[in-house]
Amino acid sequence: MCLAIPGKIKSIETQYNGLVRMANVVFGGITKQASLEMLPDAQEGDYVLVHVGVAISKIDEEEAEKSFSYLKEIGELDELVEHSQIDRDGGSCPI
Amino acid sequence: MKFISEYRNPEVVEQYINEIHKITTQNWTIMEVCGGQTHSLVKNGILNILPSKITMVHGPGCPVCVTPLNLIDKAVYLALNKGVIMCTFGDMIRVPGSEKSLLEAKAFGADVRILYSPLEAVKIAQENPDKQVVFFAVGFETTAPANALSVLHAKRLGLNNYSILASHVLVPPAIEAVMNDDTARIQGFLAAGHVCTIMGISDYQPIVEKYQIPIVVTGFEPVDLLHGILMVVKQLENGEKKLENQYSRVVKPEGNPEAIKVINEVFETQDREWRGIGTIPMSGWEVKSTLTEFDANKKFAINIAKAPECAECIAGLVLKGIKKPYECSQFGKNCTPEKPLGAPMVSSEGACAAYFHYANVEAV
Ligand code: SF4
Numbered sequence: 001m002c003l004a005i006p007g008k009i010k011s012i013e014t015q016y017n018g019l020v021r022m023a024n025v026v027f028g029g030i031t032k033q034a035s036l037e038m039l040p041d042a043q044e045g046d047y048v049l050v051h052v053g054v055a056i057s058k059i060d061e062e063e064a065e066k067s068f069s070y071l072k073e074i075g076e077l078d079e080l081v082e083h084s085q086i087d088r089d090g091g092s093c094p095i
Numbered sequence: 096m097k098f099i100s101e102y103r104n105p106e107v108v109e110q111y112i113n114e115i116h117k118i119t120t121q122n123w124t125i126m127e128v129c130g131g132q133t134h135s136l137v138k139n140g141i142l143n144i145l146p147s148k149i150t151m152v153h154g155p156g157c158p159v160c161v162t163p164l165n166l167i168d169k170a171v172y173l174a175l176n177k178g179v180i181m182c183t184f185g186d187m188i189r190v191p192g193s194e195k196s197l198l199e200a201k202a203f204g205a206d207v208r209i210l211y212s213p214l215e216a217v218k219i220a221q222e223n224p225d226k227q228v229v230f231f232a233v234g235f236e237t238t239a240p241a242n243a244l245s246v247l248h249a250k251r252l253g254l255n256n257y258s259i260l261a262s263h264v265l266v267p268p269a270i271e272a273v274m275n276d277d278t279a280r281i282q283g284f285l286a287a288g289h290v291c292t293i294m295g296i297s298d299y300q301p302i303v304e305k306y307q308i309p310i311v312v313t314g315f316e317p318v319d320l321l322h323g324i325l326m327v328v329k330q331l332e333n334g335e336k337k338l339e340n341q342y343s344r345v346v347k348p349e350g351n352p353e354a355i356k357v358i359n360e361v362f363e364t365q366d367r368e369w370r371g372i373g374t375i376p377m378s379g380w381e382v383k384s385t386l387t388e389f390d391a392n393k394k395f396a397i398n399i400a401k402a403p404e405c406a407e408c409i410a411g412l413v414l415k416g417i418k419k420p421y422e423c424s425q426f427g428k429n430c431t432p433e434k435p436l437g438a439p440m441v442s443s444e445g446a447c448a449a450y451f452h453y454a455n456v457e458a459v
Contacts, residue, residue, distance in 0.1 A: 003131055003315070004237065004289045016251060035214060038240055038354045049292065049345055052184070053212025054241040056351060057292045063344035064101075 004051035006059055009044050012036065025050055102316030111321035112144055115328060119146045123331050124280055125324065126273065126416055128266055129235075129287030130157030130444025131315055137449040139317045149328065152416035153449075155269050156287055158233045159186045159442035160414060161369040162262040167192040168399045169392075170231050170260055174205035177395060180223060182208045182216040183231035186442040191435060193402030197231075213245035213259070220249060220257035229391045232259040237289040239263055239380060240354040243361035246382065246389045260391040261382055264367060266290045267298045268378035272369075274306045278417050283327040285313040285320070288342035293358075295350030296340055303338045314342040361386060370438060371404070371411030408437035413446050420447040427451060 007025040015022050021036040025048060034050045036042050039058060047059040101107070127133055133153040136142055142151055155161055171192050174181035181197060188197040188207060201207040206226075210216055213230045220228035232242040242259060249257040266287055273279050286299055291312045299310045309330035313323030323341045330337055340346055358380070367379025382390035404410075407425045412418040420426050420439070430436040432448050439445030443452075 004292070016248070019251070020248075032211075035241075035244065037244060038351055038357070040353060049289070051237055051289065052241045053214045054244060056237070056240060056289070056354060057345050057347075060344045066343060 004049045004056060006047055006049050007032075007034075009042060009046050009048060009055075012042075012044060023048070023055060025055065102314070102318040104318065108317050108321060111318065111325055115149070115321065115325050116146050118325075118332055119148050119328055120332060122148045122150070123282055123328060124150045124152055125283045125285065125327050126152045126154045126281045127285040127313070127320075128154035128156040128270060129285075129290070129315075130154075130160070130442065130446070130449075131289070132156075132285060132287065132313065132320060133446050134444050134449045135315050135317065136320060137453045139320075140453075141317060141320060145324070149324070151324075152281060153413070153419075153446040154273065154284075154416055155369065155372060155414040156235065156266065157414075157439065157442050157444040157446075158235050158238070158262070158264055159184075159190060160410065160438040160445045161264055161372065162187070162190070162233050162438070163368045163370050164193055164404060165368075165399055165401055166260065166262050167196070168194070168402060169397065170229075171195050171197055171200045171205075172397060172399060173229055173260070173391065173395055174200045174207050175203060177227070177397075178206075179227040179229045179395075180206045180208060180219060181229050181231060182210050182213075182219065184211075184233065185209045186444075187231055187233055189435065189441045190438045191405075191441075213242050214248060217245050217248045217252070217254070217257055220254050221252060224256060227256050227258070227394075229395075230257075230259045231262070233262040235264055235266055235287070235290050236293045236358075237287075239358045239362065240293060240351075243357045246361045246386060247357065249389060250386075255388065258389045258391040258394045259382065261362070261380065263362065263380035264369060265364075265378050265380070267302060268375050269369070270299075270302055270310075271305075272372065272375045272378070273415055274302075274308070276415055276417075279415065281308070281416065283309040283331055284311070285323045285327065286310050288312055288314045288319070288346055291340075291342070291346045291350065293351050293354045295355075296338060296346065296348050299338050303336055307336050309336050310338050312338075312340045312342050312346055314345065361389075369414075371408075371414050373411075405436050410437040410439050410447075413439055420450040423447070 007027040009023045034055045048055040049057045216230040311326045362380035387393040435441045439447040
């Protein structure tokens with residue numbers, strides 16, 4: 001139940017006499033409503049993280065690249081090093 | 096799907112694993128606090144491909160698992176004897192109480208409903224003005240804004256038939272409880288990314304300093320988890336103790352100020368009992384005393400006698416990372432997801448259920 005899922009805001013409407021902004025958020029194929037009360041700046045097209053019907057965070061596209069740019073860095077470093085024997089005591093990667 | 100598939104990419108996963116193998120020279124024990132992370136580690140087979148020198152220990156981060164037995168008995172009582180519409184998240188209704196689970200109460204005619212969001216419970220209250228509606232509000236910091244919002248919506252609508260039975264627990268005091276346990280031998284933590292999405296990361300700095308341990312705020316996808324583990328191992332191998340944020344695409348250092356505001360409007364911090372662990376000081380949120388009409392605990396002043404826990408269940412030891420699920424004599428025998436003896440076998444975030452469903456996990 002702690003899972004929060006990223007989705008894209010398709011459209012925004014208001015409820016409670018215009019007091020509450022609700023977004024239609026697309027997750028893969030399905031659309032679900034999420035309250036935008038925690039994200040007053042969220043706009044159509046933004047990626048947001050939704051947890052139990054409430055959008056709790058915007059996803060930063062630049063930061064999203066970081067895990068991969070980090071790998072690129074170590075990849076480039078690796079090319080400088082001689083092919084080192086990688087100790088694989090856990091067997092081959094099943095993923 | 097953008098922002099998901101990249102983080103499950105097998106090639107990227109492999110690169111991270113190689114890097115972890117390359118830098119690991121000593122034995123390290125790392126705890127992931129959050130049950131969602133336990134689930135992802137087990138489901139994606141990550142535990143089997145880490146270096147044997149790295150031991151991942153699963154933490155108490157499953158709110159369903161740590162909700163006290165007494166509170167479940169109370170929810171069952173309210174549903175069966177007080178005629179309330181009892182709403183909660185799916186995981187919660189199968190957790191065994193001392194006599195019945197909410198699912199069994201439903202079979203006896205109680206109106207128990209599984210909802211995706213607490214905000215739906217407010218709608219049910221609006222549509223059923225002659226009935227009392229209670230939302231069994233379990234969760235960590237991540238879920239608190241939604242539960243708090245439901246109270247604010249009900250207040251805004253002037254509803255007098257909505258309340259929440261709060262079972263809200265906090266992660267930083269749980270980390271301290273794990274560290275204060277003499278049997279604990281944790282050397283680094285992956286902190287739960289979604290909790291920090293709400294609260295920010297500053298609460299963890301004092302813990303890093305007090306216990307001299309690395310803490311890395313980490314996401315949930317395989318690449319996130321491996322990146323987080325790599326960051327912790329790197330610190331350990333270099334003798335560093337720092338707070339780092341792997342999950343920066345989602346977690347801002349200050350958290351979500353709007354969400355914190357809503358939480359502070361509805362909840363106040365109190366001591367809380369964790370099932371299987373005991374009372375941890377200032378480790379939970381209760382509805383504020385100024386909002387008692389929305390607090391099911393106060394609204395329905397009932398005293399439920401404390402019942403003893405199932406004697407064979409070692410959930411407390413599993414939740415503190417002292418024992419693995421397969422070390423429990425009941426695991427997979429008298430205790431299965433269909434007939435659970437303890438909460439960690441019910442919730443998909445419980446360590447026992449994760450090990451049961453993805454049985455390829457051997458002693459790691
Ligand atoms: S396997 Fe079942 S009985 Fe054993 S600790 Fe887990 S939940 Fe409790």
